Amino acid sequence: MQHGRFLYGLQFAFTIAVCAFLVVPVVMSILAGLTVNYFVGLESGLTLRWVLEVWDGYRDTLFLSLGLALACLVLTLLLGVPLAYLLARSRGRLARAIEELLMLPVAVPGLATALGLIVAYGGLAGFRTSAAFILVGHVLFTLPFMVRSVLAVLSVIDLPTLEEGAASLGAGFAQRFRDIVLPNCRNGILAGALMVVTLSMGEFNMTWLLHTPFTKTLPVGLADAYASLRLEIGSAYTLIFFLLITPLLLALQALARPRRTVFAERDPSAENDS
Amino acid sequence: MMQAVPISLENCAKTFTDGTRALEPVDLAIAAGETLVLLGPSGCGKTTTLRLIAGLEQPDAGGRVLFGGEDVTALPIEKRNVGMVFQSYALFPNMSVAENIAYGLRLRRQSAAEQRARVGEMLALMRIERLADRSIDQLSGGQRQRVALARALAVRPRALLLDEPLTALDAKLRDTLRFEIDSLLRELGITAIYVTHDQAEAMALGDRIVVMDHGRIAQVGAPRDIYQRPASRYVAEFIGTMNRLSGHAEGEVFRCPGGYVAWPELPATAREILFRPEDTRIAAEGEAASLRGTVSAAFFCGDHVRLFVDVGEERPLVLETPARREYRHGETVALAVERHGLMVL
Structure with a gap:
């Protein structure tokens, strides 16, 4: 008993230590963004000055990032869900090859992908200077996550037979897609959406090369702020990012919760067939 | 309806x-x-x-x-x-x-x-x-x-x-x-x-x-x-189980390694004859034992015994017989085949 209690204490202490390791920098950063002078310390007093300054100077990056993330989500849904469906339905070697190729933008460094885009499309001035240029990069980078998570859900259900069952009852392609395919990959779609929005919001690697002074996203602005302004401003920036992304993630997570509880009370007689 | x-x-x-x-x-x-x-x-x-x-x-x-x-x-x-x-x-x-x-x-x-x-x-x-x-x-x-x-x-x-x-x-x-x-x-x-x-x-x-x-x-x-x-x-x-004997026809008698089977309608060119397990039985006492073999397996199934009899063919003959009598591995048994169940394919 004594031994078990000691082990429990040890595990508890370890867990607390790990949490502290992760949480302390966040708290420090938040405090830094609210402190009058970080080098003096908290005695210098708390202020919203830095937050307001960031809001004034970088508001646009915030809206651009949100807009990009949403546009990216719409595009990955429109492209990714049908693509995952096609990949799930075809068992050919070509489908498997496409599945692998799709992961390339994740494996290749973002900088390389960005360079590729610039080399290929940099000459189209209107396109190069618009936010759409960044959007293309984000879609390339996030699409595999959408496809993968939808595909994962689709490959555990016997989709072809489910569709044949629906067809035998009179469902045409559109009805099958609406009534059978989409509802059954709902959880995959939501999980994918969560990934896409988070990744797009935080993407820096590629965006740093793709952006122009007029198309700065939040992470790019953040790097700017850290590099050229006071530490307090950078920290206040982080605080805003944090306030923005947390409710978004929580909302998506709540949506992604399964509709029916799997642990519903089971009638014991359900097991016997009589 | x-x-x-x-x-x-x-x-x-x-x-x-x-x-x-x-x-x-x-x-x-x-x-x-x-x-x-x-x-x-x-x-x-x-x-x-x-x-x-x-x-x-x-x-x-x-x-x-x-x-x-x-x-x-x-x-x-x-x-x-x-x-x-x-x-x-x-x-x-x-x-x-x-x-x-x-x-x-x-x-x-x-x-x-x-x-x-x-x-x-x-x-x-x-x-x-x-x-x-x-x-x-x-x-x-x-x-x-x-x-x-x-x-x-x-x-x-x-x-x-x-x-x-x-x-x-x-x-x-x-x-x-x-x-x-x-x-x-x-x-x-x-x-x-x-x-x-x-x-x-x-x-x-x-x-x-x-x-x-x-x-x-x-x-x-x-x-x-x-x-x-x-x-x-x-x-x-x-479909189901089929017993098979291979050999040749001699008039109305089919000769095979395990003995012979008499069949008036036997085609002269027959190289093998087929019959179902339910048309196969243990020969009665005093009946002419035309076909002999040794028991290679006997599965007790409660109401009957499923018997596998080796008569020198590729596969043993299968039959079901009442479970009253016990059969031992290696025991020699005499078999009879019902004529109406015989066929050639």
């Missing part, structure tokens, strides 16, 4: 895009209200035939599928109004039991009241009323297959197509459901096509059986005909 429709396949062949010939040109007529069983090992073309009837596959050019007088060859499955039951149930996991059964009715734009009434009828027919609001993952295999049957029948299909519906179930449940499906098909009088690789299932359920082999029809007939008068060695060996 339901309008029964005759179905016929005319010159239906199926070649897949990779060039494999799954089905040689087949002609097949299924009477209205008949239960036809497609039987054969995997890869024999039975499922392909079912899928041609369902509209899940198109026959090669020149083939026609007819429902009643109507040519449905060009119609996809969703326009054919057939009920399908799959080995893997194919129930929609995103819908409850009642929603699954109502799905076909919903697609036909029936009113909510009509749907409710029909779903209730189907639940009662399959005796699963208390499962109506369950989700699919809360059902056992047998319950799932009952829901699948209810869903397929709810839309009053022109034919019911069943693709190995009992294969995924355990033996005891398979027996129960086989009985239920049999009563259901008889009660409804619906045209039914049933695919299976299990000959016992085929004989129990089929009005007629189509035995298939490598994309061809090996024999079509009532279960009794196929069992008693198989058209080929393949059919004889696939």
Whole structure:
């Protein structure tokens, strides 16, 4: 008993230590963004000055990032869900090859992908200077996550037979897609959406090369702020990012919760067939 | 109860895009209200035939599928109004039991009241009323297959197509459901096509059986005909157990390593003769023991013993004999064969 209690204490202490390791920098950063002078310390007093300054100077990056993330989500849904469906339905070697190729933008460094885009499309001035240029990069980078998570859900259900069952009852392609395919990959779609929005919001690697002074996203602005302004401003920036992304993630997570509880009370007689 | 429709396949062949010939040109007529069983090992073309009837596959050019007088060859499955039951149930996991059964009715734009009434009828027919609001993952295999049957029948299909519906179930449940499906098909009088690789299932359920082999029809007939008068060695060996003796004819006597069998109608060219285990018995005391062998295995089955007797053939003869007497491995026994059960193929 004594031994078990000691082990429990040890595990508890370890867990607390790990949490502290992760949480302390966040708290420090938040405090830094609210402190009058970080080098003096908290005695210098708390202020919203830095937050307001960031809001004034970088508001646009915030809206651009949100807009990009949403546009990216719409595009990955429109492209990714049908693509995952096609990949799930075809068992050919070509489908498997496409599945692998799709992961390339994740494996290749973002900088390389960005360079590729610039080399290929940099000459189209209107396109190069618009936010759409960044959007293309984000879609390339996030699409595999959408496809993968939808595909994962689709490959555990016997989709072809489910569709044949629906067809035998009179469902045409559109009805099958609406009534059978989409509802059954709902959880995959939501999980994918969560990934896409988070990744797009935080993407820096590629965006740093793709952006122009007029198309700065939040992470790019953040790097700017850290590099050229006071530490307090950078920290206040982080605080805003944090306030923005947390409710978004929580909302998506709540949506992604399964509709029916799997642990519903089971009638014991359900097991016997009589 | 339901309008029964005759179905016929005319010159239906199926070649897949990779060039494999799954089905040689087949002609097949299924009477209205008949239960036809497609039987054969995997890869024999039975499922392909079912899928041609369902509209899940198109026959090669020149083939026609007819429902009643109507040519449905060009119609996809969703326009054919057939009920399908799959080995893997194919129930929609995103819908409850009642929603699954109502799905076909919903697609036909029936009113909510009509749907409710029909779903209730189907639940009662399959005796699963208390499962109506369950989700699919809360059902056992047998319950799932009952829901699948209810869903397929709810839309009053022109034919019911069943693709190995009992294969995924355990033996005891398979027996129960086989009985239920049999009563259901008889009660409804619906045209039914049933695919299976299990000959016992085929004989129990089929009005007629189509035995298939490598994309061809090996024999079509009532279960009794196929069992008693198989058209080929393949059919004889696939349905039930067949005993075989090899040797040669000497007048009215067939000579083989284990002795001889007297048979007045023996063809002079016979190189082998076949007969069923139930036409084989232990020779009675004083009876001329024309065939002798040694017991190679004896399985006690309660009411009878399944005996394997080595008579110097490739495979031992099989027979069932009353369990009163005990048989020992290696014991010599004398056998007799009923003449009416002898055949040459």
